Amino acid sequence: MPIPAATFDYDAALRACARGEQLALHQLYQQESRYLLGVALRIVRQRALAEDVLHDAFLSIWRRAGSFDATRGSGKGWIYVLVRHQALNLMRARAHEITADEDTVESLLQQRQDDGPGESYVLQAEMGRLHDCLGHLEESKRHSILYAYVDGCSHSEIAQRLQAPLGTVKAWVKRGLAALRECMG
Amino acid sequence: MTGNDDLQRLAGEYVLGTLSLDERTAVEQRLPREPVLRDAINAWEQRLLPLTTLAPPQEPSSQLWPRISASLFTPEKVRQAGGWQAWWNNLAFWRLLAGGGLTAALALAVTLTLQTQGRSGPGYLVVLVAPQDKSPGWIVQAGSRGGRDLSLIPLGATAVPQQKALQFWTKGKDWGAPVSLGLVQPGQTVKMHLDKLPPLQPEQLFEITLEPATGSPTGRPTGPVLYIGRAVKVM
Numbered sequence: 001m002p003i004p005a006a007t008f009d010y011d012a013a014l015r016a017c018a019r020g021e022q023l024a025l026h027q028l029y030q031q032e033s034r035y036l037l038g039v040a041l042r043i044v045r046q047r048a049l050a051e052d053v054l055h056d057a058f059l060s061i062w063r064r065a066g067s068f069d070a071t072r073g074s075g076k077g078w079i080y081v082l083v084r085h086q087a088l089n090l091m092r093a094r095a096h097e098i099t100a101d102e103d104t105v106e107s108l109l110q111q112r113q114d115d116g117p118g119e120s121y122v123l124q125a126e127m128g129r130l131h132d133c134l135g136h137l138e139e140s141k142r143h144s145i146l147y148a149y150v151d152g153c154s155h156s157e158i159a160q161r162l163q164a165p166l167g168t169v170k171a172w173v174k175r176g177l178a179a180l181r182e183c184m185g
Numbered sequence: 186m187t188g189n190d191d192l193q194r195l196a197g198e199y200v201l202g203t204l205s206l207d208e209r210t211a212v213e214q215r216l217p218r219e220p221v222l223r224d225a226i227n228a229w230e231q232r233l234l235p236l237t238t239l240a241p242p243q244e245p246s247s248q249l250w251p252r253i254s255a256s257l258f259t260p261e262k263v264r265q266a267g268g269w270q271a272w273w274n275n276l277a278f279w280r281l282l283a284g285g286g287l288t289a290a291l292a293l294a295v296t297l298t299l300q301t302q303g304r305s306g307p308g309y310l311v312v313l314v315a316p317q318d319k320s321p322g323w324i325v326q327a328g329s330r331g332g333r334d335l336s337l338i339p340l341g342a343t344a345v346p347q348q349k350a351l352q353f354w355t356k357g358k359d360w361g362a363p364v365s366l367g368l369v370q371p372g373q374t375v376k377m378h379l380d381k382l383p384p385l386q387p388e389q390l391f392e393i394t395l396e397p398a399t400g401s402p403t404g405r406p407t408g409p410v411l412y413i414g415r416a417v418k419v420m
Contacts, residue, residue, distance in 0.1 A: 038240040154205075174198075181232070
């Protein structure tokens with residue numbers, strides 16, 4: 001059973017993985033896999049694909065644990081970054097494959113809308129400064145950023161969801177990021 | 186400031202995920218050479234990371250961990266080539282081994298031995314790789330007499346610290362614990378006859394661990410795994 005995240009030593013687990021201790025990787029898996037799968041599933045939207053993402057991500061964790069540098073961020077964060085980029089790369093690669101077929105795009109977009117709108121995001125107070133800074137953004141910019149980060153939406157998917165022109169969405173993302181950076185430092 | 190703004194936008198959108206595949210690849214290729222871009226991306230990762238808590242948890246299927254675990258000791262190039270059997274037949278395998286210090290003559294010798302053994306029943310092959318970087322270190326081949334004659338062939342020298350020794354182990358699928366096949370000398374071929382063990386099985390695990398000079402005091406592996414691999418049936 002997972003132990004509370006506050007007491008699990010992610011950095012030590014990664015160092016043990018770097019030494020080739022398979023048990024440490026299994027402990028990381030037991031500790032974090034359900035949350036990581038949640039993150040991957042939001043982005044790739046299909047369960048089988050999300051499990052593929054997690055499979056590949058855990059192999060990367062095992063292989064690259066030695067390159068984890070605790071001075072650049074937490075071990076837990078390092079793992080989430082790895083899973084997200086694995087998922088994003090998969091989605092962006094698939095985008096190339098499905099653009100040829102408009103029906104597929106249409107049905108995917110339909111499916112997206114059935115997933116429910118982003119209004120359902122409940123920003124959590126424990127997100128600290130990010131929570132405050134997102135709260136200060138205009139709604140359109142905030143939604144653009146959340147759709148992209150949490151749901152893995154491309155610019156055009158955000159445009160579809162927010163019923164806005166593509167150029168406008170690109171500007172929202174750009175200005176939203178700039179404002180966030182200014183607010184958070 | 187424009188240069189910095191562009192860099193920040195690129196780093197932010199890379200982390201956010203709104204770049205196309207080509208743009209993402211271009212960013213990743215720049216990372217090793219551009220510490221400023223790397224730092225900007227790292228800062229964005231840290232800023233946005235709390236958003237990962239917005240995704241509801243999902244319980245993975247019970248097959249996922251076994252699948253990950255099975256892939257751990259299969260080097261990536263082998264997986265990409267379609268598994269060990271395909272890999273064995275792949276020229277890249279031999280190039281990699283040659284690069285790792287194995288001569289073409291040894292490759293030929295192993296191939297010929299396996300072909301000879303093919304006539305008297307299936308043989309087994311195990312490539313023992315280092316867990317960290319998957320570099321091949323030893324080959325185990327077992328062929329005639331129900332797979333009980335076994336050779337452990339080094340592909341290069343293994344540096345062993347003073348007061349330490351290499352110990353060779355195997356573990357079948359349903360065995361409770363690994364069985365010691367004895368201490369081995371770095372860089373030296375060992376031949377053995379395993380008449381006290383059941384016949385070799387596909388997927389049987391072989392590993393070399395670093396132990397005290399007189400071998401593991403407990404009869405089980407106690408030190409780090411230096412090389413590990415699973416038996417693959419050939420022919």
